[in-house]
Amino acid sequence: WEQRKLNEVVNIIDGDRGKNYPHESDFYNHGDTLFLDTGNVRKNGFNFQTLKYITKYKDSQLQKGKLKIHDFVLTSRGTLGNLAYYDKDDHGQFPSVRINSAMLILRPILNNMVSNSFLESVFRGRIIDLFMKKDHVGSAQPHITKRDFSRVVINIPVNKNEQSSIGLLLKSVNDL
Template identity: 30%
Template sequence: MEKVKLGDIAVLINGDRGKNYPSQADITEEGDVPFVNAGHLTGRTIDFGDMNYISKEKYEKLNSGKFEKGDILYCLRGSLGKKAIVNDDVVGAIASSLVIIRPDYEKIDGEYLMFSLDSPSIKEQLVKANNGSSQPNLSAASVREYQIELPDISLQKEVVEKLTRVRNVMDERQKELNLLNELIKARFVEMFGDPIANTKGLEVRSLKDVMVLKAGDFTAASDISEEPNEVNMYPCYGGNGIRGYVAEYNQEGNYSLIGRQGALSGNVQYATGKFKNTEHALLVTPTIKMNSIWLNQLLINLDLKRYQTGAAQPGLSVKNLQEIQIIIVPIDEQNKYAEFVRQVDKSKVVELNAVA
């Protein structure tokens, strides 16, 4: 099948680096022009629920970075390759962490391009294009060089139709998994109350008194493989889950990790077995006896994103996190809750097998 450069079938438009990121004075009320950053790209669409808006006057002064219906917004920094297609009749502006991909619709179907950007081939090209700095980073120039399989436009639409059916089934399963996750959170509140407001009046202590937070070491992108293609390869966790696999691990056991930098700082994940965490993921080590499953859910329910600082590059300060007040619960109660979570997780396995 013919392959073409992405830059031959689409125009790539960067944000206006001189003017694009709004100051606090530029932020206006909902109803003006949306200003989109990486954190607003959710599930192939734009999440307008926590959007910043800029005035029409500010928008008109931008030299670049203006999107419109049919454009694809693609993440160049942090969560590389995260994307959304603009399906609504809306115009807006992007942060410099994104690039606009404007397809030539006479040559390529927009949804086909979205699926193509999810392909293993493109993911391999993305890894090679990452410049390997401490903060994952792509350039628009490197994205233009992506090689895209380009069948006839009618065949593209057939592919989209088939893959959309598959995705719809997977989305339904994901909804069921999300309900199970909500059940886990609801059970936590039922047993221990809201840990932020401490609605059950439990004993509290500062986080620094009961656990230690430590970031991992810098891990170059060139040391991370997309697949565990060797015998001794271990998951490598960044701030938003597994980035890939590495030849060495620095942790072993059951731990919570907290994303510390970027739009997804405050994200809580659970790592088990042998793994490595990068400088973007804080390893949580309790200094008193705690059930690791209970602790993970506690951190999720604390909504750590509330403690983000910074606008252009959100992040978490370890010093600030250490002052958070943590509820203290008897270990036998933690264990009861953890057993409930294990039973729910068995239902998740059933749902995942149904997808497969």
């Protein structure tokens, strides 16, 4: 096994918070790009019961926060630590998805060296809970800073097959 800082394993990406951030009048019941809110990201993954969309034009105005297959979404303001994994099935259903400003994208950068199932088991383990207990910022509205979260150290087996086996085993336990 080896120890790595989180920012060596995933890119941590904020949602766009700029002047083009959508206002309530920019949301629709259907459209081109699904715009996630914290209700869509739960402890055990995505919840797509309530959806809001933005237009293709509004989507093009935003710079950060667009999901790609194999991204993890972490709630980072208010409701802390909920996690969802954007897989091929989600992409098939929702090919264009953006996070809101209360979320972070954790985008794997070592796909050929680190198993996504293992990463998911790490993220669903105690690592996020422990980090939040000791390192979240704010009392009125607690939040996770990208900078501090990127310094979290995780232990990873060097062998990717071992990672996959561990990830699949822990997913089975979690599903049970």
